[in-house]
Amino acid sequence: MSFPLLKQSIKANISLWGIVTVIMNVILAQLLLMDGMSQLVPTMYYGMLCLMMCALYIVIATNNLLAGQVDRGSMAYILSTPIKRSKVVITQLIYLAGSLFVTFSLLTINFLLCNQTLSAQASFATDTIVYMNLGALLVALALSSICFMTSGIFNLSKYSIGSGGMIVVAFLLLALIGSFSNYGVTGLDVFKDLTIVSLYNIGDIIADKGQWVAQLSILGIIAIIGYSVGGIWFTKKDLPL
Numbered sequence: 001m002s003f004p005l006l007k008q009s010i011k012a013n014i015s016l017w018g019i020v021t022v023i024m025n026v027i028l029a030q031l032l033l034m035d036g037m038s039q040l041v042p043t044m045y046y047g048m049l050c051l052m053m054c055a056l057y058i059v060i061a062t063n064n065l066l067a068g069q070v071d072r073g074s075m076a077y078i079l080s081t082p083i084k085r086s087k088v089v090i091t092q093l094i095y096l097a098g099s100l101f102v103t104f105s106l107l108t109i110n111f112l113l114c115n116q117t118l119s120a121q122a123s124f125a126t127d128t129i130v131y132m133n134l135g136a137l138l139v140a141l142a143l144s145s146i147c148f149m150t151s152g153i154f155n156l157s158k159y160s161i162g163s164g165g166m167i168v169v170a171f172l173l174l175a176l177i178g179s180f181s182n183y184g185v186t187g188l189d190v191f192k193d194l195t196i197v198s199l200y201n202i203g204d205i206i207a208d209k210g211q212w213v214a215q216l217s218i219l220g221i222i223a224i225i226g227y228s229v230g231g232i233w234f235t236k237k238d239l240p241l
Helices: 001-035 038-065 065-073 074-079 085-115 126-153 157-184 200-207 209-236
Strands: none
Touching: 001 038, 001 085, 038 065, 038 085, 038 126, 038 157, 038 200, 038 209, 065 074, 065 126, 065 157, 074 085, 085 126, 085 209, 126 157, 126 200, 126 209
């Protein structure tokens, strides 16, 4: 890992990360503390709002880590120092995964603190809160791995964002359309089968069914594959340096 590069990545993305993370926490706290709104948090917030806001950070940040720097020419400066491409990939992965982990850790703490103020009927079990945030984190990691893969494959930001961002947006839109089947709209279940977001089964987590463990494991596997493909591709491809 390169600490100077990690510091550079933090500095370049800290504003976007901070704004998105603060907004995510503020909205979560408002929903939890408003009368009658806490029970909508699993479906409305973790089912869609949380992932959409996080997707904005993911698409922009992942592009900045690899393709954006190649596009701007700053990658040539980085690689002119005694640092291998593999170390660049590892450093950027540590930043990306670490920033998402911190975001959802803060959400978990926020949720737990707000949960203490809720009545017994409106509150959530501690393990449910932890598992919901763990699931959302794994969805974010899986989506970010797709964008990281395209960022490693392409040298231009327009292709990196255009492909990775389009896939992420498509998955979220399909999940949104499929979610209407939960409210009695028929014929929309098929859309759930077309997006990896459906592997994050909040209903199973709340009902304490074991199926969600295997589903979240698949999200972890997707993340590993995406990160690996993007990293290996970046280390092997020709760069316009």
